[in-house]
Amino acid sequence: MTKPAEAATLSHVHLPGNAGAPELAQFFIPAAASLQERRPRTLKHGDTFAVFDHNGDVLSGPGSPEGVFHRDTRHLSHLYLTVDGARPLLLSSTLRDDNATLTCDLTNPDLYDDDGRVVLEHDLLHLRRTRFLWQGSCLERIVVRNYDERRQRVSIGIKFSADFADLFEVRGSKREKRGTDHEPEIGENLVWLRYTGLDRRKRTTRLSFDPNPTSLTAEEALYSFELEPGERKSIFMEVRCSTEGEQQAASRSFFTSLRCARRELRNSASRAAAIVTSNEIFNEAVRRSVSDLYMLITDTPHGPYPYAGIPWFSTFFGRDALITALETLWLDPTIAKGVLSYLAAHQAREVNAEADSEPGKILHEVRQGEMAELGEVPFRHYYGSIDSTPLFVMLAGAYYRRTHDLSLIKRIWPNIEAALHWIDEYGDRDGDGFIEYGRQTDEGLANQGWKDSHDSIFHEDGTLAKGPIALAEAQAYAFGAWEAAAELARALGLTDRAQACEARAVTLRETFDMTFFDEELGTYVLALDGDKRPCRVRSSNAGHALFTGIAFPERAEQVVDTMMGATSFCGWGVRTIASGEARYNPMSYHNGSIWPHDNALIVAGFARYGFQDKAMRVFEGMFAASTYVDLRRLPELFCGFSRQRAHGPTFYPVACIPQAWSAAAPLSMLQSCVGLQFSPAEQTITFDGPVLPSFLEEVTLKGLTIGDARVTVGLRRSGRNVVVDIHDQEGSVNVLANMA
Numbered sequence: 001m002t003k004p005a006e007a008a009t010l011s012h013v014h015l016p017g018n019a020g021a022p023e024l025a026q027f028f029i030p031a032a033a034s035l036q037e038r039r040p041r042t043l044k045h046g047d048t049f050a051v052f053d054h055n056g057d058v059l060s061g062p063g064s065p066e067g068v069f070h071r072d073t074r075h076l077s078h079l080y081l082t083v084d085g086a087r088p089l090l091l092s093s094t095l096r097d098d099n100a101t102l103t104c105d106l107t108n109p110d111l112y113d114d115d116g117r118v119v120l121e122h123d124l125l126h127l128r129r130t131r132f133l134w135q136g137s138c139l140e141r142i143v144v145r146n147y148d149e150r151r152q153r154v155s156i157g158i159k160f161s162a163d164f165a166d167l168f169e170v171r172g173s174k175r176e177k178r179g180t181d182h183e184p185e186i187g188e189n190l191v192w193l194r195y196t197g198l199d200r201r202k203r204t205t206r207l208s209f210d211p212n213p214t215s216l217t218a219e220e221a222l223y224s225f226e227l228e229p230g231e232r233k234s235i236f237m238e239v240r241c242s243t244e245g246e247q248q249a250a251s252r253s254f255f256t257s258l259r260c261a262r263r264e265l266r267n268s269a270s271r272a273a274a275i276v277t278s279n280e281i282f283n284e285a286v287r288r289s290v291s292d293l294y295m296l297i298t299d300t301p302h303g304p305y306p307y308a309g310i311p312w313f314s315t316f317f318g319r320d321a322l323i324t325a326l327e328t329l330w331l332d333p334t335i336a337k338g339v340l341s342y343l344a345a346h347q348a349r350e351v352n353a354e355a356d357s358e359p360g361k362i363l364h365e366v367r368q369g370e371m372a373e374l375g376e377v378p379f380r381h382y383y384g385s386i387d388s389t390p391l392f393v394m395l396a397g398a399y400y401r402r403t404h405d406l407s408l409i410k411r412i413w414p415n416i417e418a419a420l421h422w423i424d425e426y427g428d429r430d431g432d433g434f435i436e437y438g439r440q441t442d443e444g445l446a447n448q449g450w451k452d453s454h455d456s457i458f459h460e461d462g463t464l465a466k467g468p469i470a471l472a473e474a475q476a477y478a479f480g481a482w483e484a485a486a487e488l489a490r491a492l493g494l495t496d497r498a499q500a501c502e503a504r505a506v507t508l509r510e511t512f513d514m515t516f517f518d519e520e521l522g523t524y525v526l527a528l529d530g531d532k533r534p535c536r537v538r539s540s541n542a543g544h545a546l547f548t549g550i551a552f553p554e555r556a557e558q559v560v561d562t563m564m565g566a567t568s569f570c571g572w573g574v575r576t577i578a579s580g581e582a583r584y585n586p587m588s589y590h591n592g593s594i595w596p597h598d599n600a601l602i603v604a605g606f607a608r609y610g611f612q613d614k615a616m617r618v619f620e621g622m623f624a625a626s627t628y629v630d631l632r633r634l635p636e637l638f639c640g641f642s643r644q645r646a647h648g649p650t651f652y653p654v655a656c657i658p659q660a661w662s663a664a665a666p667l668s669m670l671q672s673c674v675g676l677q678f679s680p681a682e683q684t685i686t687f688d689g690p691v692l693p694s695f696l697e698e699v700t701l702k703g704l705t706i707g708d709a710r711v712t713v714g715l716r717r718s719g720r721n722v723v724v725d726i727h728d729q730e731g732s733v734n735v736l737a738n739m740a
Helices: 250-269 280-296 318-327 333-345 370-374 388-403 406-427 472-491 495-516 541-548 553-563 596-608 612-626 665-674
Strands: 041-045 048-052 067-070 073-076 078-083 089-095 102-107 118-120 125-134 137-146 152-161 190-196 202-210 220-227 232-240 274-277 297-300 303-306 676-679 684-688 698-706 709-718 721-730 734-738
Touching: 041 089, 041 102, 041 125, 041 280, 048 125, 048 137, 073 202, 078 125, 125 250, 137 152, 137 220, 137 250, 152 232, 202 250, 220 232, 232 250, 250 280, 274 280, 280 297, 280 612, 280 665, 297 333, 303 318, 303 333, 318 333, 318 388, 318 596, 318 665, 333 388, 333 406, 388 406, 388 472, 406 472, 472 495, 472 541, 541 553, 541 596, 596 612, 596 665, 612 665, 684 698, 684 709, 721 734
Parallel strands: 684 734
Antiparallel strands: 041 048, 048 067, 067 073, 078 152, 089 102, 102 125, 125 137, 137 232, 152 220, 190 202, 202 232, 274 698, 297 303, 676 684, 698 709, 709 721
16 A cells, blocks of 8 residues: 555645645645545445445545545545534534444534524534445435424535546646536436546436425435424435436435445355453454455455445455455455455456566555546555565465365465565566565556555665565465465466475475574564665564464574564554664655554464464454444554553544454464464364463354354463363364463
């Protein structure tokens, strides 16, 4: 993903409305639009997402991220509800636990006549807005109830507009030219707003109201009616981001679509194992994590695919989805199947410099907006990621170990071989055995690991590394890919191929250790630059070497101790860059911040090498951070300031929330701590050295699946040990516990 406010070093633009302002890199996210300050309410379904303020309004203006977006275009840029011309007062604003609906409770302020006399005291009218997304539409019901003892004449205004801005315009990019806005078309209860882009595609927003408004213009629907004491009236509105679909009354569409939306969420979430613990706050966090995860999932012809995050990354990302699928594989393996199937279908087949694609390379990002279609941004189908390709092979191996679904492996084996060929032919640019990245044009991303800020890869003196760059974690993923390929080849009966892949993994492990481990640092270096000079910087990247198993066992304790030292572990989690390093900044995107997904992989690495006590400390810190966050959601990242007694973490201003791999992080950390493993060939679920963090006394995992069997397992603390019990079982399954 591209760094907010200071992205890759690409062609430059000015901030909109800031003549004379310093130039900033393209694709940046303006720091003036603080999501933490706004703390918006978000909804998503399919290719549509929406960002609202707490009143349920969309307030337009420079830097505003609010709106209803469909396929990277903002189809509604302004929505403003009034009572007798005044903005209602907020009572509460909340999402359902399953993210199905947003409900905003409002009331009237004191309302005055032209002479300044109060004609309606505050808190006598109650307005409840209920809103959700379904198949390209935003549907809303507004219920107005009179709690006064007298009849009241009420005027409800709904102002609206659509700027059809491309998502990258909303993020801050300024365009020299735009397409054509058409004259609005107005009916009795319908308004059509249309725009034809420079890509010659017509984009339409259709607003429908039920019942018919008292008056309707191209900018406002106005209702005027009387309410007796205790009487209520409902107004329905549908904002449709296309002309497709049956046109029906907004009230009927609201109820039929709401039933469908809730049913779909129930059906998708029912695939996941349920988690119930002795800590109700953690239960709330888990429920929100699972709800966010399934809200972010988009159903594709290839299966479910988790979009990366809202608002800036609600689309296909390769790396994010692959890591999310790894984090949730124990919970719901169908996510991994969908991710593998989609990425296999969109694997690169040719060299294309503008897309940074090469045969066998796995996708980085897909965009569907006007700017992507025109090539104003390179992300229509963009492959500028060094790690998506090895992660794809790693996930295939992990999916097979979890499910023994050999039919999928047979189907995507040509894609796995193509990915391995890419690692050899294109990933390893100079034949030294390491994979390196370097963009093919000046328009591509300068840094192509998950830390893709322009300044995230540097030397100990702060000098930026020049490419091609070999990242430590990319080599770890490549090792994991070769090991996974060996296992899959053996399952397919390809013995010679399996042995060749195993040999590649062994060689890479040895050369990685010799080249990347730094005794003085006590950890692996961040990267090698284009001259093979090591970037001697202590970073969280080293934890990924533990995650994949490329680290030799004798190195593990030193790496863990370095990462849990005071310069790296801040109390909430492990920093991306240790304090004291040249470019350390706890408020930066990648140079000192805390990323939940990064910490989830680190926790998995700690547990892999037997450091469960350290894994629990990171898990405990991350859970503590979540208790300070609205709705218990872990954001994309937060600042890396040291934890202080009785204070919460410091938030990053433009962090996406919800974010798929952050939502999945506590689920992954729980698996790592209890040592949950699956052996489908033996129909066995194993808890290897299970431990429980201090905030949990008991954990129940309901509906764990293996093959056709399903089991509910309880874990409870008993002195220094954790006892594992079977509570319920369907089908043949063995549950084993290996005590630490």
